Amino acid sequence: MHRRLIAPGALAAASVLLAIPASAASFTPGAPGIGDPYYPAYGNGGYDVSHYDLRLKYQPATDELEGTATLLAKTTQDLSRFDLDFLLDVSEVRVNGVAAAFSASGEHELVVTPKSPLPKGTALTVVVRYHGVPSSKQAYGFTSWHRTPDGGIGANEPESAWWWFPSNDHPLDKATYDVSVLVPDGTQAISNGTLQSTSSKLGWTRYNWRENKPQTTYLATLAVGRFDVTTGTSEGGVPVINAYSKDLGDNDGAARASVERTGEIVDWLSGYFGPYPFSSAGGYVPNTTTGYALETQTRVYYSPRQFANGANTSVVVHELAHQWYGDSVSVKGWKDIWINEGFARYAQWLWSEHEDEGTAQQLADYVYASHPADDAFWTVKPGDPGPENQFDGAVYDRGALAIQALRNAIGDDAFFAVLKGWPQKYAYGNASVADFQRYAEQVSGKPLAALFDTWLFQPSKPAAPAARAASVAPSARGAAPVQPKSWKRIAATNDVHGAVR
Template identity: 65%
Template sequence: MRKRVIASATAVLGLLLAIPASAAGAGPGAPGIGDPYYPTYGNGGYDVSHYDLDLAYQPATDTLTGTTTLTATATQGLTSFDLDFALDVSKVTVDGRPARFASSGEQELVVTPARPVARGHRITVAVTYSGVPSKVQRYGFTSWQRTPDGGVAANEPESAWWWFPSNDHPADKATYDVTVRVPAGDQAISNGLLVSQRTEDGWTGFHWRQDDPQATYLATLAVGHFALTHSATRAGVPVINAYSTDLPAATAANARASVERTGEIIDFLSTWFGPYPFDAAGGYVPNVTSGFSLEAQTRVFYSPRFYATAPNTGVVAHELAHQWWGDDVSLERWSDIWLNEGFASYAEWLWAEHEHTGTPQQLAQQVYDAHPADDPFWTVKPGDPGPQNQFDDAVYDRGAVAIQALRDTIGDRDFRALLKAWPAAHRYGNGTIAQFEGLAERLSGRDLDGFFQTWLYTAAKPASFPAGS
C-alpha cells in the first residue's frame, strides 16, 4: 500500500516536470481581442503569422470544403483558444494531434488541444470544414455574396468567418497562401500574385500568395467567369484586373474605363503617399447586387453599381488610397476608422484636382457649407463614431474636411511630409489616431490637441473653415 502511494507521487512529479513552466500556468485564451466596438471579434492568447488555405468550391451548389492551416505563436500558456468561424467543422488538429472543438456564440470555434500549449510555442492548427456560405447567417447577415456563376467573399469589418477560420481582427495581420479548386472553366480570384494554375480531372486549382502582412477582412475570394487583364505600374508592379463576363455591356465598358486606370492612379497616389507598398495590385468587378466597394489588399472588390451609368475613377482612387491607409497601415482598433476612410476620401479629392474637376479646398468647402450647424451630420465624431456610425457619411466626408483643415493649419510642406511619413513609420503594421496626432505635432512643431478635439471628437460643426479663418 505504501509503495503504491510513493509510486503514484513519483509519477505525478514526473508529469509536472514534463510540462514547461509557461504551460503549467496555462489557461484559456480570451474569446475577443479587446476591441470595444466588437468585443467578440478576434481572440486572445496567440498571434497568427500565416494562413494556408486549401479549398474546393462548387458554384452549382455554393458548397465550400477544405482545410485551413494556421501557423501561430502562443502569447500565453493555453489550455484552449478560440478561432472566429461560422461553417461546419469536422476535424481540428494542433501540432498534428487531434484536438477537441466546439462552437460557441455567433462565431467562436473553441479549440482544446490534446496538451497545453506553452507560451512562446509556435503551433500549427489545421481546421477541416465544409458548408454553404450564402446560407450561413451570423448577427442576422451573411458576408458571402452569391453570384449567378459563383460567389464572393468581401465585407467589412467581417468576411473571413464564411470561408476560413481566423483571428479576425486587423490587430493580428499575417501572410497568406490561398489555393482554391473550382470546376474547369471557372476562375478563382484572390489577393496577391498568382503562383500557379493547374487543371486536372475536371478541376482547376488557382494558387494565390500574399507575402506581405494582411488583415483578415482584407482577404477576398471570387469564383465565377471572369475576363482578366494584365498591366503594370510605372515602378513595375503587376496589375491584375478581372471583370465578370455576364455584366451588362455598358456596365462592363464603364468598369474597364475606370479600373484599367489602376496603374496610373497608383503612380499618382505614390507622389503623395510614398512608394506603393505591395508586390501586386488590381481589382475585380463581379456580378453582385451589393452597393459598396472594399479595399481588399492588392485586389480591390468593386460593385458594378459604381459603373452602371458612367465611368467612375473616383472610387478607384478611394480604394487604391486604402492600400496605404488601411491595408499597409491598418487600424489598431475599429474606433480608428478615420485613418482609413477619411484619408481615402481625401485621396478622391486629390485625384479630382489631378483630373481638373475641383481642388481639395473647394470640395472641402462644399461639404462644410452643405451641412448647417443643426444637421445630424455634425453629431458623428469621426475620431470615435461608435460601431453604429462606423461607416457613416460623416466619417468619410467630415473626416476628409478635417484633413483639409489640418493641411490649412500646418501648411502644405509639413502636410505633404506627414502623408509620406505615416506609411513609412508604420509599414505593414497598425496605427492609432493618437499616434497620428503625435506624428503631426512632431513634424509641424505645433500643439494640435485643440485642433483634433474640434474636428474629430466634438459632436458639433466647427466654427470656421478653412481652419483658423
C-alpha cells in the same frame, strides 16, 4: 551509457512534478474576443497568427466549399484552449499534429481544446478540415458571402473571413496568406496578391495565390466565377491584375474604363503616399447585387453598381488609397476608422484637383457650408464614431475636412511630408488616431491637440473662428460656395463601404 541512480523518494517526487506541473494553474482559456469595444466578440485572445495556408475546393453550381486551413501561430499566454472565428461545419481539428476537441459556440466561434495545455511562446500549427455552403450561413442576421450567377464572393467589412476560412478575425492580427483553390475548368478563382501557378486535371483547375505581406482578415478575399482577366504593369513597375465577370451587361464598359486605370492611379498616388507597398495591384468586378466597394488588399472588390452611371475613377482612387491607409497601415481598433476613410476620401479630393474639377480647399469649403450647425452630420465624431456610425458619411466628409484643416494649420511642406511618411513609419503594422496626431506633431513641430479635438472629437460644428483658422468658411456675405464639379461623383461614394446587413 551512463545511468544516473536516483533514490526512490526522489523519483516519486519527480514523478509527481512531471504529472502535475507547478504552473498548471496558469493555463487559462484565450479570450473569445480580442478586446475591441466596437465588436467585443470579434477576434480572439491567447495567440497570434503569422500565416494562413488555405487549400480549398469550390463547386459554383451548388456553392459547396471544402477546405483545409493550416494556421501558423504562437501562443501569447499559457493557453488551455482558444477560439477561432468561423461558421462552416468542421470535421477535424489538429494542434501540432495531435487531434484536438472542438465545438461551436455563440454566433461565430469555434472553440478548440488541445490535448495538452500550451505554454506561452509555443509555436502552433493548427489544421482545420471543414465543409459547407457559405451562402446558407448567417451570423448576427447577415451574410458576407455573396452568390453570383456563376459562383460566389467573400468580401465585406468589418468581417468576411468567417464564411470561408477560420481565423483570428481582427485587424490587430495580421498574417501572410497562401490561398489554393480548386474549381471546375472554365471557372476562375481570384484572390489577393500574385498568382503563383495554375494546374488542370480531370476537369478541375487549381489556382494558387500568395499575399506575401501582412494582411488583415477582412481584407482577404475570394471570388469564384467566369471572369475576363487582364494583366499589365504600371509605368512605375507595379504588376496589375484585374478581373471582370463575363455577364456584367451594360456596366461592363464603364467598369473597364475605370478599373483599367488602376496602374495609372497607383503611380499617381505613390507621388503623395510613397512607394506602393505590395507586390501587385488590381481589382475585380463580379456580377453581384451589392452596392459597396471594398479595399481588399491588392485586389479591390467593386460592385457593378459603382459604374451604373458611367466611368468612375473616383471610387478607384478611394479604394487604391486604402492600400496605404488601411491595408499597409491598419487600424489598432475599429474606432480608428478615420485613418482609413478620411484619407481615402481626401485622396478623392486630391484627384479632383488633379482632374481640374475643384480643389481640396473648395471641397472643404463646400462641405463645411453644406451642413448647418444643427445637422446631425456634426454629431458624428470621426475620431471615435461608435460602431453604429463607423461608415457614416460624416466619417468620410467631416474626416476629409479635418485633414484639410490639418493641411492649412501646418502648411503644405509639413502636410505632404506627413502624408508620405506615415505609411512608411507604420508599414505593415497597426496604428491609432492618437499615433497619427503624435506623428503629425513630430513632423510639423506644432501642438495639434486642440485642432484634432475640434475637428475629430467634438459632436458639434466647429465655430466660425476655428473655421476661419482652418481656412474653411462660407464665402463673402454668407453665400454658400459653388458646388465643385467633382462633388456629385465623390458624394456618390459616401456609402461605398455600406456593408450588407
